[in-house]
Amino acid sequence: MTTPCKGCREDAPKIDFTMAFQPIVDAASGRVWGYEALVRGLNGEGAAHVLSQVTDENRYRFDQDCRVKAISLAARLFPAGGAEMLSINFMPNAVYEPSACIRATLAAAKNARFSLERIMFEFTEDERIADTRHIENIVAAYRELGFTVAFDDFGAGYAGLNLLASFQPDLIKLDMGLIRDVQTSHARQVIISGIAAMARELNIRLLAEGVESADEVCVLRASGINLFQGYLFAKPALEALPALGFDVSKAA
Numbered sequence: 001m002t003t004p005c006k007g008c009r010e011d012a013p014k015i016d017f018t019m020a021f022q023p024i025v026d027a028a029s030g031r032v033w034g035y036e037a038l039v040r041g042l043n044g045e046g047a048a049h050v051l052s053q054v055t056d057e058n059r060y061r062f063d064q065d066c067r068v069k070a071i072s073l074a075a076r077l078f079p080a081g082g083a084e085m086l087s088i089n090f091m092p093n094a095v096y097e098p099s100a101c102i103r104a105t106l107a108a109a110k111n112a113r114f115s116l117e118r119i120m121f122e123f124t125e126d127e128r129i130a131d132t133r134h135i136e137n138i139v140a141a142y143r144e145l146g147f148t149v150a151f152d153d154f155g156a157g158y159a160g161l162n163l164l165a166s167f168q169p170d171l172i173k174l175d176m177g178l179i180r181d182v183q184t185s186h187a188r189q190v191i192i193s194g195i196a197a198m199a200r201e202l203n204i205r206l207l208a209e210g211v212e213s214a215d216e217v218c219v220l221r222a223s224g225i226n227l228f229q230g231y232l233f234a235k236p237a238l239e240a241l242p243a244l245g246f247d248v249s250k251a252a
Contacts, residue, residue, distance in 0.1 A: 012061035016042055017050045019066075019073050020236035023244060024087065024207065027217065028226040030248045034085030034120065035078070035241060036229065037070035044238050063091050064101070068108040071119070075112035077241050087120045089152065098141035106145070120148035122173065136167045143170075150207070154195075168202050176210020176230070183215040189223075196223045214246070 019037045026033040039047050054062050067088055074086045109116055121142055123135070139149050150171040154160050155178045164172075174192065182188045199206050208220045211230030220228070234242040 013055075013058040014065070015050060015053045015058060015062050017066075017069070018042055018239055019070050020044075020238045021073075021077065021241055022229060022236040023234050023242065024085070024227055024229045025233050025244070025248045026226055027221060027228060027248060032084055032244070032248075033227055034087055034118075035074070036087040036122075037066075037074065037089075038236050039066060039089075040236075040238055059091065060101070064104045066090075067105045071105070071108040071112055071114050073239060075114045077239070083118065085118050085120050085148065086114070087122055087150070089122045089124070091123070098138045102141070102145065116146040117148075120150055120171065122150045122152040124152040132163065132166050135163070139167055139169065153209075155191075164202075168204055171205045171207055171227075172199060173207045173209050173229075174225075179208050179210050179216060179220070179230075180212070181216070183213075183219045189219060192220065192225075193223050196225060200224065 017039050018041070020040045021035040021037060023032045024034045024036060025031070039050050041049050067090070070086060070088045078084055078086070105119075106116075108114075109119065142149055148170045150173055151160070151163070151169050152173045153175045154172045155175045172195070174195065178188055178192060182192065196206055205227060206225045207227035207229060208216075208225050209229045211217060211220070211228045211232050213232060217228060217232070233244050233246050233248070236242070
């Protein structure tokens with residue numbers, strides 16, 4: 001039996017929070033592909049309010065609690081018999097030993113009867129990662145268990161291309177800074193087309209986040225991107241699955 005790591009101790013200070021859900025749509029099929037679980041305060045306060053309470057002392061427990069909360073809510077909210085993915089953010093530097101730190105996640109999924117193949121873990125390059133080998137170990141361990149792994153905010157952080165050269169995730173989420181007003185920016189169009197070509201060669205799916213207009217969707221689809229997330233489709237809903245505000249079939 002794997003013993004708990006020092007970061008998973010039960011006496012770490014607890015942060016009170018809940019989750020909001022935002023849909024990820026597949027324009028090729030015209031359906032909801034999944035939902036991202038986004039941390040919120042109990043009264044709907046934004047992520048910054050909650051994350052400001054995270055310290056070195058409680059970082060590891062908070063990361064674990066986020067996973068458990070997301071899975072338990074998804075099991076209750078997601079359509080019965082559906083195949084929608086659940087996307088959960090995690091902190092790479094909050095994982096000591098993947099096989100030990102994943103125990104709570106596995107237990108939550110088992111208790112909720114939520115398939116591991118429906119869980120996607122996102123990690124961001126915004127957090128400086130000193131030990132690339134550690135991330136490689138996490139990705140390998142998660143894939144072996146059946147999880148999908150994604151880079152979040154690609155193009156906005158410290159080492160996107162360097163990380164990509166070291167190991168390849170299943171999916172890349174393009175940062176909204178690259179997406180915004182892409183229809184009027186030749187430079188953004190060229191950059192995104194280049195990333196799309198690279199992703200095809202590496203067998204990686206692309207997801208455009210922060211999408212706010214149909215014009216953005218049109219240009220991005222021309223680059224071969226089919227997965228989208230953003231206010232155009234729906235804003236996050238607290239402990240609920242929001243209705244889509246844009247007809248996905250129009251982008252299909």
